[in-house]
Every structure is written in C-alpha cells, then in structure tokens.
Amino acid sequence: MSTRRLGIIMHGVTGRMGMNQHLIRSILAIRAQGGVALSDGSRVMPDPILVGRNEEKIRRLAEQHGVERWTSDLDRALGERKDELFFDAGTTQMRPTLLEKAMRAGKHVYCEKPIATNLEQALHVVRLAKELGLKNGTVQDKLFLPGLQKMRMLKDSGFFGRLLSVRGEFGYWVFEGDWQAAQRPSWNYRAEEGGGIILDMLCHWRYVLDNLFGAVRSVSCLGATHIPERWDEQGRRYDATADDAAYATFQLEGGVIAQMNSSWTTRVHRDDLVTFHADGTLGSAVAGLHDCVIQPRAATPRPVWNPDQRQTLDFYDTWAAVPDNQPFDNGFKAQWEMFIRHLCEDAPYRYTLMEGAKGVQLVEAALESWKERRWVDVPALEV
Template structure:
C-alpha cells in the first residue's frame, strides 16, 4: 500500500472567487481526489486543509459543501498549529502583506496569490524576511501554465520565430457596472483604498509572462485611466470608482523586443479568447490565447497589397496553422500547486518565489509612475 504523507496547509481567502474555485476546488481538492502528489520515494503527499476567513457563515458553508471540518476565523491560532507547514493567501490585496508577515514569523512556508504587497517596498521587505527565516516561498504565476502559452513557450525555445521583434497582447472584457446587470467582479477591484486597479492586478501577470517566455523587462511606458467612474456595489448602492479599469502599456525587453499590452475591464471582446498574444519574428509569427496557439511561418506568409478601393479577397485567419497539443494539459493552478508541494517536501526545483512576486509589484508601481508623470521609466534590478 502506498504510504500517505500528510502536509498541513492553511488556506486563507477560500470564500473568494479565485481562492475557492481555482485553489480549493480545482487544485487541492482535485489533488486529494487523485490520491495526493506522488513523490520520488513512492509515497504520496496528502494535503490536510485548514480553511481560514473572516466570515464564519461562508466558511462553514464552503467546508460543509466539500466534507471539510477544519476551519476557523482565527488566523493566529491556525498559524500556531504545529501540524501546519504551509500558509496560502488568496485574500483581497490590501490584507495580504500583513497576513504573509504573520506566516513568516510563525515559520510557515508561503504560497500566495499576487500581488504580494501593495507597494514595492513591502514586497521586497517580505521577500527578505522570508529568506532570513529560511522558509520556502512561492507566488502563483498561473498564466505560464495555460495550454496556449505553454505552446507559445515551446515555439520560443525551439527557435521558431528567428529573431523576435514584438509582442502584442490584448486582455479584458466588459465588467458590468452593477446597476441594470450584476457585475461579474467584486467591487473592491475598483476602489484604490482596497488594493483595486487593473495595473496592480494585471501588470504582475504581464511581468512574469514577458520575463519567463521572452526576456526581462527593462523599461515601461503606460497610460492608465478609469473609463467607468461610477459603479454599483454588491448591496446595490452606487460608489465612485477610484481605481483604474484600463491600462495601455509599452514594455521594452532585453534584446530589443517591444511588447505592447492593452488591459481593460471596459472593452467588448472581438477576439477568439479573453487574452491573446501575437508574437512576430523574422522567421514566423504566432497568436496564442488561453488554450489555442496558431502560427504562420515565413514561407507561408501571404503578400497582401493595400487597396482601399476594392474589398479584400484574403481570408487572413484561414492562413494560420494550429499548433497541436502534443501533451495533456492539467489545470494550471493545480500543476503549480503540485510543483510547490514537491518543492517543500523534497526540495524539487522551483523558481517563482517572493522575489519574482516583488518584480511584478515593481512593474506595476513603475507603470503607475509612468502614467502619472507621462514618461518612459526604466526598470532597475532588485537587490536582496
């Protein structure tokens, strides 16, 4: 019989959309359903979950729904437990840094959503504290595990593009204001005091996508705005949106690559997926989304001629070739959870730590600075 090795995990923020759906249900509960995480010695790591949150009724409901019995509203008590090894945080951004510092002080390994803090100073000090405590730490970088971006990364590693020239990204969808139709994102996302804003939410994502798949970001120029200044909260009451809901960024990468990424919660989707990246190189191009990736090689590139007086006869979308899966893609959040659990249990390789999280916060902070000052801002290297 395969040995089962328990590992205690405090999960803070599981009553929220992301914490519940992606991290609890589709990751850790899914890992339990498959019998745990297999380790090198033949045993299987078994997550023992302690649910933490501020709303007792919601916690009780989540626990009962999935047959879990270990939950509490007392974070300090949960962190004091000797049978707990890992602290996970998926709270609202404004609450995260304080809780992570408590976990570091308690000597727990950390796995957390991003951004890791509301300021670069806070993110750097948190990373330093974790290093000094000798704990293992990881930050969720889920988009690297999307099938479309996995295929895109495969193309980059294989040299498909030749010299990469540019990256163009489009992300977003229309988030309803909440008056005549319920909003599909929580209202705190649009209040700066609660850590809201599309820059602090999405620029950390764009940072690790650009850094990990292409090359480090060296400068940013951004325009940031609040297109929808008035929204309606969950209680039906109107409020002023104090956080940005759209950002238009230009990122300069090592090697002369230019990336342009538009992020908006005030855009209607006219693309195949909610996020798409087009990469153009001297030898070929690709368009990658959440799941799909299509390519056009230099040899099959059409030769359109600009003539506004006649309708185009080219079906440009039909001239691209689908990249096959060539592997089975698991849920990206679950795949990264398994990597981090192996990192804690048997020192398996893991690179996306709190310093990676701090670099994401840095890019968001510099993007806001660029927008505020109306200029290009260089990205300096962080020092531990």
C-alpha cells in the same frame, strides 16, 4: 510506498479565485487523485484547514466540499505545529501582514499576487522569508495555460528566429452594476481598497514577459478610469477611484518591443479574453488561453494594399493550429503540485516571493510613468 500528510492553512478561499481555482480545482482535485507523487515514489496528501473571518461562511464552504477542518481563528491555526504551509488568496492590502505573521509562526508561505500594494512591503516579506529560511512561492498561473505553454515550446524550438515584438490584448466589459450585476467585486474599482487594473494585471504581464519573451527593462504606461461611477453588490452607487484600463508599452531584453492593453471597459472581438501575438523573423504565433496558431515564414501570404477593392484573402485561414501533443492540467493545480514537490523534496522552483516582488516593481514603474508621462526604467531587483 508511503504517503505523507501536508497540513495547509488556506486563507481567503471564500472568494471566487480562492474557492474555485485553489480549493476546488487544485487542493481537492489533488486529494481526489491520491496526492502528489514525489521522485522516490512516495506521495504527499494535502490536509487543508479553511480559515476565514466569517464563521458561518467558512463552515458552509467546508461542509459543502467535505473538508473536515475549518476555523475563524487565524492565530489558533497558525499556532498548530502540524500545519506547515500557509496559503493566502485574500485581499492584497492584507497580504504582507498575513505573510509576515505566518512566517514568524514558522510557516512556509504560498500566495496569490500581487504580494503587496507597494514595492517596500513586497521586498520586506522577501527578505523575511530569506532571513527565516522558509520556502515560499507566488502564483504565476498564466505561465501554465495551454496556449502559453505552446508559445513557450515555439520559442524554445527556435520557431520565431529573432523575436521582434509582442502584442497582448486582455479584457472584457464589466457591467457597471446598475441594470446588470458586475462580474467583478466593487473593491476592484476603489483605489483606497487596493483596486485598479494596473495593480491587478501588470503583475501577471511581468512574469509572462520575463519568462516567455524577455526580461522587462522599461515601461511607458497610460492608465484611465473610463467609467467614473459604478454600483456595488448592494446596489449602491459609488465613485470609481481606480483605473479600469491600462495601455502599456515595454522594452524587453534583446530589443523586443511588447505592447499590452488591459481593460475592463472593452467588448471582445478576438479569439479569447486574452491573446498574445508574437512576431519573429522566421514566424509568428498567436496564443489564447488554450489554443495557439502559427504562421511560418515560408507560409506567409503576400497581401497587397488596395483600398478600392474588398479584401479577398481570408487572413485567419492562413494560420495553422499547434496540436495538443500532450495533456494540459489546470494551471493552478499544476503549480500547486510543483510547489508541494519543492516543499517536500526540495525540487527546483523559481516562482518565489521575489518573482512576486518583480510584479509589484513593474506596477510602481507603470504608475510613475502614467503620473509623469514618461518612460520609466525597470532595473534588476535585488535584496
């Protein structure tokens, strides 16, 4: 069978996420396996060109990983007709402009989220893609995590019965940068540069909640800037102007209540950096990045409250692991393969720019809730 070339303009891949997850573990891994198989038996081989403003940095990255094509001239790259797809993992503030530029050059687009810093810009690129008839996608990586795929399987099988509630915990301690280097870039803590955990993480929670537990209908959110000063990559002190923690409650379709704590100022005492605990009438489950444990109704212990005696019941021991009955590939790579099949043979694909816009919608509602100290509805989004 034949192999088709797919030219991909990859922008923003010198950053941690773009380089590790999208370039190395997705596109280069797909190339190493011989491309993406289509339904007719043919294959698609990605042919990336790396684009970045820093010529020396982008050249070194290309040479290090054996990528033949690279450039610091985005306009020239967009003008190359043989490259059909534009991918962006750069800064959120630049993304709407870059997506529009790429689409007006006739490119299909795939990008990281958030797709914009506000809903108006997000809907603009959604409408433009529709107007120009271009295929488009937004990264929804957490849906492809093994732990959440197991959670989806439980829900689809009817394990939970009637779903009651979901509790999520995400985060870890990000060092301030003075006596130990921070694990995140300093712009994350500057609102004027598109920083803030609400913008960064509630886009994720929107697609997780919508796809696994029920469509988000309203939100109550309290944000906080717990650490008011930090030190940047050059060791300079700066004022943190963006939120570093968010405490949100969501009302979902069907009466399900979801709570999600997101924090870069918490120390981890749980099984993973993110966990989701779902309770239903017939059973409960807790999922992390890779593992998922369950406790069905018939195997639920019967604890008795007695503060005068030390607890003798080992609660962790009463849960059973969901087995790894299938192999799980890297989540970013799995979605890349799905989008490439959509692009090349029109395979079904639902994670479009509109799904990215829904994430931005929830961010705006959460920020409004925090500012006005009230519940905010999240209406159905249309263009």
